[in-house]
Amino acid sequence: MPIQVRIPTPLRKLTGGAESVSASGATIAALVQDLESHHPGLKERICDDNGKVRRFVNVYVNGDDIRFLDNLQTAVKEGDEVSIVPAIAGGAR
Amino acid sequence: MAEEAREFTSRADAHRERLRNETVAVVGVGALGCAAAEALAAAGVGRLVLFDPDVVELSNLHRQLLHRTADLARAKVESAATKLVARHPATVVEARRERVTTINADALLRNVHCIVDATDGFEAKFLLNDAAVRLRIALVHAGVLRFLGQVMTIIPGESACYRCLFGAPPAAGDVPSCQEAGVLGSLAGTIGLLQAAEAIRYLTGSDSLLTNRLLTYDALAGRWRHVRLHRNPACPACA
Numbered sequence: 001m002p003i004q005v006r007i008p009t010p011l012r013k014l015t016g017g018a019e020s021v022s023a024s025g026a027t028i029a030a031l032v033q034d035l036e037s038h039h040p041g042l043k044e045r046i047c048d049d050n051g052k053v054r055r056f057v058n059v060y061v062n063g064d065d066i067r068f069l070d071n072l073q074t075a076v077k078e079g080d081e082v083s084i085v086p087a088i089a090g091g092a093r
Numbered sequence: 094m095a096e097e098a099r100e101f102t103s104r105a106d107a108h109r110e111r112l113r114n115e116t117v118a119v120v121g122v123g124a125l126g127c128a129a130a131e132a133l134a135a136a137g138v139g140r141l142v143l144f145d146p147d148v149v150e151l152s153n154l155h156r157q158l159l160h161r162t163a164d165l166a167r168a169k170v171e172s173a174a175t176k177l178v179a180r181h182p183a184t185v186v187e188a189r190r191e192r193v194t195t196i197n198a199d200a201l202l203r204n205v206h207c208i209v210d211a212t213d214g215f216e217a218k219f220l221l222n223d224a225a226v227r228l229r230i231a232l233v234h235a236g237v238l239r240f241l242g243q244v245m246t247i248i249p250g251e252s253a254c255y256r257c258l259f260g261a262p263p264a265a266g267d268v269p270s271c272q273e274a275g276v277l278g279s280l281a282g283t284i285g286l287l288q289a290a291e292a293i294r295y296l297t298g299s300d301s302l303l304t305n306r307l308l309t310y311d312a313l314a315g316r317w318r319h320v321r322l323h324r325n326p327a328c329p330a331c332a
Contacts, residue, residue: 055259060321068323
């Protein structure tokens, strides 16, 4: 049950440069675990030591923030598009 | 076609008239700020207030288009103000060589109509968001890093703020700044111009701003995307 996950440019070194990767799982939590098994290091960039999504990273399912759905327990299915959006701070200097 | 052109021209004139009475603060006069300030002055914004404590460095020049080699070691706000005034004499440009901080933000920004966040660093972005929410002034936020750009407009009390989107800044060192990790100059320029377009749209009464959505531009894949944002009922800044 592959689901496309959009990888933001700062995390692409963990996916061999891929902008989008396939992963499987019935929930975001399972999807993140599956991502980690194929792209070690990704989970740590998305989740903190307690397993929660980091406060400066957001995960979206079809454009909706999982914090306003069921967080990591948000259900996903084939055809959904999952995006990871990190806070970035650059601009001036 | 001629009629369309006339309509465009007459709308542009009306907008220019409105913009003449507006003041925009551009916080940070680096890559985003140079692009935004130039476009805002060109559009006819009456007064720009530029804030930046830094001086022009050689490594800035590839992306900070108002600064020249001859400006090295000069205050960025002065370098930028000189070019802006020379090109757009109808715009009053106030150059303030200082850092906006939690202590001075309210006093410095109280009298502007819109704030353009062109800073480099999470601390500044969160403090500008909090100040804009407190003062109820529209804020056009942007961030850029390497090949990724993000833009959103915050109308305090109406749309999601930056803290609704990201609760807290990452720990120092977790996410690099532009100065540390670099940024594609043309990406930063693109995003800075978008910020100016947002500020202009806000000041001229557009009802289709980048509110409650974050626009992201992936310059490596050449892809624009939106994600929907919601006000966080538990937001530490705006709830």
